[in-house]
Amino acid sequence: MARLTGGDPSLLRRINSAVVLHALRATDCATLTEVSRVTGLSRPTVEGVVEGLIEAGLVVETAAGEGTARRQGRPARRFRFRAEAGHLLGLEIGVHRVAALLADLDGRVIGAEAADADETVDADERLERLDAAVSRLLDRAGVPRGSLRAVGVGTPGIVEADGTVRLGTALPGWTGLGLGELLGRRFKCPVLVENDANAAVVAEHWKGAARETDDVVFVLAGLSPGAGSLIGGRLHRGYGGAAGEIGALHLLGREATPETLLSTTDEPLHPLDEQAVAEVFAQAREGDKRALAAMDRFIRRLVHDVAALVLALDPELVVIGGWAAGLDGVLEPLRRELARYCLRPPKVALSHLGEAAVATGAVRLALDHVEEQLFAVEGTVTTRR
Amino acid sequence: MARLTGGDPSLLRRINSAVVLHALRATDCATLTEVSRVTGLSRPTVEGVVEGLIEAGLVVETAAGEGTARRQGRPARRFRFRAEAGHLLGLEIGVHRVAALLADLDGRVIGAEAADADETVDADERLERLDAAVSRLLDRAGVPRGSLRAVGVGTPGIVEADGTVRLGTALPGWTGLGLGELLGRRFKCPVLVENDANAAVVAEHWKGAARETDDVVFVLAGLSPGAGSLIGGRLHRGYGGAAGEIGALHLLGREATPETLLSTTDEPLHPLDEQAVAEVFAQAREGDKRALAAMDRFIRRLVHDVAALVLALDPELVVIGGWAAGLDGVLEPLRRELARYCLRPPKVALSHLGEAAVATGAVRLALDHVEEQLFAVEGTVTTRR
Incomplete structure (x- = not known):
């Protein structure tokens, strides 16, 4: 935290941004007064923070607020978290198929795509098929690659912290593969590689049998x-x-x-x-x-x-x-x-999640990463612009 | 922490006490100036805290300081943590024997005692033999029961948080035994009951093969x-x-x-x-x-x-x-x-610890408990007097 306290906006402003964002995300939409009540922040503070979040593209005033404004004079403006401000991918690399899920910043899945890839398919070809599936998925959803904030990946094998597969006997050419680096070249955002069973347990805990x-x-x-x-x-x-x-x-x-x-x-x-x-x-x-x-x-x-x-x-x-x-x-x-x-x-x-467990867990890992960024150093979003 | 901030001595004073105690414990003995340098606290603050710790019996001015004072005029006074201010027991209840270790507040073992108790010995008799071993140990060391600050116990079986043996097939009459409560009656201090293998791994990590x-x-x-x-x-x-x-x-x-x-x-x-x-x-x-x-x-x-x-x-x-x-x-x-x-x-x-592993781990568990007390709410020691 030390490196945050010296600069401007202050650490306090960053914390306030994270708190307000968290409150808005927990609801469909809310007025400044409601956010003030939930967060314990003063109304002027909330107003300033929300303006910053709107500039950063993470919050928007809802149309409903604007609509009623015309009819009834001056009702309270309402704001919501823009879950569509960025996207996440959850990828599964399996022994007989590759699969991809596309989700918004609330973790809501908005598209899925898969392709066969049996045990005879080598590593390059397997990653090609995965990439082609991702391209189809993004095209169909009308989401540009630049909108991706993080990509989670579930794969068989023992995975190092940098995304290298230390040992992976289930797939041809997998042991020693620099999977994190290879996928990192195809995406401009962080790529998080995880063992498939680990991704699956995260998924069942999030949305499945282990809630x-x-x-x-x-x-x-x-x-x-x-x-x-x-x-x-x-x-x-x-x-x-x-x-x-x-x-x-x-x-x-x-x-x-x-x-x-x-x-x-x-x-x-x-x-x-x-x-x-x-x-x-x-x-x-x-x-x-x-x-x-x-x-x-x-x-x-x-x-x-x-x-x-x-x-x-x-x-x-x-x-x-x-x-x-x-x-x-x-x-x-x-x-x-x-x-x-x-x-x-x-x-x-x-x-509960069956075939979707690994890719769903990969989405959750990507979402965890993005949430850490949003809620820990949210202030940097506004200062970087 | 909330309940600490309202009263007097303040939370700050308690934290300072813990910091000073920690510093003194890490060395043989130290001057106020040395403690001030290590802790970053001002010399008057250190002096006030050390006085409180002396009153609580946890710190003492060393004889060496007094000795040199007479010869050389006015050398700096030196202080040390009184590891002898209290004692710990580490107990092992095994399938063929019971054993006890006595330690000071630095975790240094100052005595050991054991007794046979084979598989035919029932629960009451096993605890009697353990208690007799403890009495012999304390007598020999000249340590009164009142000096015990915490007792750790390692036993076969699944142990509940309250020290009850949920399931213990290795010893007769062990399943369902309220071991924590039974031992609690024999000691006036906290008794911490732990599975024997758990105690052993703690011991090897502390002093053995897993350091x-x-x-x-x-x-x-x-x-x-x-x-x-x-x-x-x-x-x-x-x-x-x-x-x-x-x-x-x-x-x-x-x-x-x-x-x-x-x-x-x-x-x-x-x-x-x-x-x-x-x-x-x-x-x-x-x-x-x-x-x-x-x-x-x-x-x-x-x-x-x-x-x-x-x-x-x-x-x-x-x-x-x-x-x-x-x-x-x-x-x-x-x-x-x-x-x-x-x-x-x-x-x-x-x-590395062999037969002593379980009892040594039990000492460490008792020491953990006492350290939590000393370093978290040390201030209560001075206010209780």
């Missing part, structure tokens, strides 16, 4: 399984960003990998062949005995992974996503086994 | 295994206090319990028979083949437990304690297997 708790583990079931957790509402990344990388548990149990468990023949599935997995799931739904047996093996394995996470972390809630989000049959055995093995079994729920 | 890291998992290997972890230097208890209760992993893997793995006959050991385990360890050291095979099975199992914790939490360091602290052979297989299964293998070390 009511701050201590939650999200399990992204799949051929390359992972987990993300919030402890006291904060993302637990681990010392080296590898927390929740539970794929190795399959090996540890000296039992089989998902691709062996889920095979209905003597040959394991291809390690990244999601399509083959979908077929096994479909066969199981039709009552195929070999497929049902494969599902049973897979669920037993999932229960084991989840139990290990629960014993280590002791969350209030476990949310199951990825493949398993579509598995009606997974919750009951999971609850039964957790009750048997855990001293304090957590609640268990399926993902 | 250099804030992200560490401590594994208390034993017939009733457990783990404690620090995340960013803070104890991770989990939502319901059950984090690290990894005993159930043995069942989950559908492999055997430690008592089966460690048996050298076809019959498993008694679940809580530590003596039998010690014999197997001794036989293994003498080269007995069946004992060596049992050790090998046990180490494989331990590796599995540790790997599950590492995958979930991603610590910088794993410290192995409990039985395994005495096992030379445990580190190499552990490092090898973690490197094989973990995407980012942590460092691995044996406990």
Whole structure:
């Protein structure tokens, strides 16, 4: 904070701006008197701050106020936060597809786009398809790239603080990829890269199955399984960003990998062949005995992974996503086994957000970044102009 | 903080007291001028604060200062923190013994005492033996019970915030025991009850193998295994206090319990028979083949437990304690297997504190409590007199 106190506008003015912006954002629109009452600031102070926010493009006087003004003489002017003053992207880079969500500064999603990208697609091509999806999305919404304030990205693998993928075995060419830098060249705003399961747990906490708790583990079931957790509402990344990388548990149990468990023949599935997995799931739904047996093996394995996470972390809630989000049959055995093995079994729920979890979490990470900027040093917006 | 600002002495005086006390504690002894320089407080302010601390019994003018005063006219007076102004106890309640450490207000251990209490000893008798050990310890050190400022306790089981044992299968009569309340009756000061593995990880971080890291998992290997972890230097208890209760992993893997793995006959050991385990360890050291095979099975199992914790939490360091602290052979297989299964293998070390880990951690928990009191609301000490 020290560097803020010396200059002009003062730290106080910045704090007041953040407080007023926060109050306006919490409501549809408000009068200066209402903002003054909510914030405890004097009316002249609120008026000065709101003028600055209007200049910065973050607040606008509402048309409703203007409309009634003509008829009734001089009603109070009303103002609202301009959620459309900037935009956010939430990107998902997955093993079988890439996806993008576009949101306004309230985090409201205003568009979505996706493209296939199976396990044979290399890193360059995967990022090309993602970029093409983003371009289509922005074009359709009529939002210029310059309006983007932050981009969140969810990807498999262990991600360094600078957005480099330290280790990513689920995607070809992923280990060592400077994902943050590569995407940073395509956008003129901050790009925040996060592990996919971490992004998903943030999403379920924001809009999904974990809204009511701050201590939650999200399990992204799949051929390359992972987990993300919030402890006291904060993302637990681990010392080296590898927390929740539970794929190795399959090996540890000296039992089989998902691709062996889920095979209905003597040959394991291809390690990244999601399509083959979908077929096994479909066969199981039709009552195929070999497929049902494969599902049973897979669920037993999932229960084991989840139990290990629960014993280590002791969350209030476990949310199951990825493949398993579509598995009606997974919750009951999971609850039964957790009750048997855990001293304090957590609640268990399926993902509410399903396929959208990772990209939604990426939006939230972008929004967190922008909110930090708006509410911490909002004053710089007005002085930079 | 609000309730502090209204009264007298002022909040400022309390803060100054805490700052001065902190400065004096960090050195052997210091002059008023030195304290003034270190704290940035004026000399008259420091002088006033030090007088208050002397009245409260927390600071004393050193004899050295007085001694030189006579010879050399008027040298600067020197003052020191009175670490002997109060005392702390760190208690361990174990499956085969109870133990107590006595420390001064600097956390320096000035006495230790222990007593056997095997798995047949009930809760009342176990607490009696602990109390008798404490009495012997205090008598020998010449410290009255009234001098105790806080008592830390490490116990197996899941411990509630009020010190009740929610679940404790390792000791007879332990589940549901109001341990905090029972011990509170025997002491006139705050009693802080903590899970034993949690206490141990605090101890290794304070004085042991984990001094250099804030992200560490401590594994208390034993017939009733457990783990404690620090995340960013803070104890991770989990939502319901059950984090690290990894005993159930043995069942989950559908492999055997430690008592089966460690048996050298076809019959498993008694679940809580530590003596039998010690014999197997001794036989293994003498080269007995069946004992060596049992050790090998046990180490494989331990590796599995540790790997599950590492995958979930991603610590910088794993410290192995409990039985395994005495096992030379445990580190190499552990490092090898973690490197094989973990995407980012942590460092691995044996406990430095060994058998003293739990009681030492209990001392630290008591010291944390006292420091919070001294440094947060120190002023109340002077106003209460």
